[in-house]
Amino acid sequence: MLRFLFGFKWQKSQAHLLLLSKFVRPHTVEDYENLSIMPWKQVLGEAPSKAINRFIGEGMLKDADNAKSLEWKYKIPDLKKMLKGRNLSVSGNKGDLILRLIKADPNGMKEDVSGLNVLICSEKGRKIADDYLASEKEKQQNLNQQVLNALQKRKFKEASLLVLSFNAEQVFPTMLGADLRNPKTLSAFNAVDIVVLKIIFTGNPKILKNLNKEWLEHLRFAAGVMHLLGRDVAKDFIPPNLETGLVLDGITAATMIELHAQNQEHLANYLELGVVKSVEILSAGYNSCEACEKMAGKKFKLDEAPELPYERCTCEMGCRCCYLPVIEGYEDVV
Numbered sequence: 001m002l003r004f005l006f007g008f009k010w011q012k013s014q015a016h017l018l019l020l021s022k023f024v025r026p027h028t029v030e031d032y033e034n035l036s037i038m039p040w041k042q043v044l045g046e047a048p049s050k051a052i053n054r055f056i057g058e059g060m061l062k063d064a065d066n067a068k069s070l071e072w073k074y075k076i077p078d079l080k081k082m083l084k085g086r087n088l089s090v091s092g093n094k095g096d097l098i099l100r101l102i103k104a105d106p107n108g109m110k111e112d113v114s115g116l117n118v119l120i121c122s123e124k125g126r127k128i129a130d131d132y133l134a135s136e137k138e139k140q141q142n143l144n145q146q147v148l149n150a151l152q153k154r155k156f157k158e159a160s161l162l163v164l165s166f167n168a169e170q171v172f173p174t175m176l177g178a179d180l181r182n183p184k185t186l187s188a189f190n191a192v193d194i195v196v197l198k199i200i201f202t203g204n205p206k207i208l209k210n211l212n213k214e215w216l217e218h219l220r221f222a223a224g225v226m227h228l229l230g231r232d233v234a235k236d237f238i239p240p241n242l243e244t245g246l247v248l249d250g251i252t253a254a255t256m257i258e259l260h261a262q263n264q265e266h267l268a269n270y271l272e273l274g275v276v277k278s279v280e281i282l283s284a285g286y287n288s289c290e291a292c293e294k295m296a297g298k299k300f301k302l303d304e305a306p307e308l309p310y311e312r313c314t315c316e317m318g319c320r321c322c323y324l325p326v327i328e329g330y331e332d333v334v
Helices: 014-022 031-034 038-046 048-058 066-073 076-085 096-104 104-114 123-152 156-169 182-204 213-229 231-237 249-271 290-295
Strands: 061-063 116-119 278-282 299-301 324-325
Touching: 014 031, 014 038, 014 048, 014 123, 031 048, 038 048, 038 213, 048 061, 066 096, 066 104, 066 116, 076 096, 096 104, 116 123, 123 156, 123 213, 156 182, 156 213, 182 213, 182 249, 213 231, 231 249, 249 324
Parallel strands: none
Antiparallel strands: 061 116, 278 299, 278 324
8 A cells, every 4th residue: 555655666666677578579468467377466566457557658668560469469380371371482580471471461461460459668668678687687697607606616505595596586486386485495495406416416327328427527517507597508518529429419418417316306205205105107208219118107116216317218309208106006016
């Protein structure tokens, strides 16, 4: 109530700045009003439509033009289909495809999006949105550097807490549906990260048993970065001349190290829980190799489960098999 009595400064609200930044690309009010998987009303403190209407009233948003409305409405395959139907070229990026359609059929394309209330940032709104996005990018880059420094010193707890605390400060501070602002939740995730990182930096996945130690160390660091900061950041730590001696490229090999650590942590957790007596092997299905498909559906006692990723996997995408916990007992264990 107080914020309405004294005037609400949405420019100081991270949630409102994030919402405004979404309109750097064309969107409609309904895109956010009906988005149930992200509780915008909760983080905004008001309905998204009310915040968006405020943006419109203050000149932060404007009606999208014909090209931007088409960009919102259609995906690239749809645009190419429309171009083929007119015997026009389908080369170029999305913007090129849209401009080609508008040039060929200006009235038809205008009519196609009539009645759509597509919005986009005005020049004034774009400046605020760009400043916000630049600030967030700088924060992410600072976090990345701090995490890298911590991993180089093998300070796993510190590296994990840096990432978890950063995520807890985000507009949507969740991970796997858990609220990271809860100290107990944050501590639990941190404990798992520490175990996984220790395995990453000390484990020897059988699938990479023929990799020389120098390359393995490079991949371990990349896998640690991947676990905390994601695949895109990890790519920068894969030497361009790295040879795995396998069908796997460098980033896929690093992924195998991370998956090995995660799978080992899962098995240890099942043992600790006590109620899980065995595991079933679940293959990726699509594009899985013959060796992985032969294991799919089989059950093993925890202490007899084959190591994953599976060392006999020959898939270029690497082994993506995982353990499914079985609680019912030993009856069907092989």
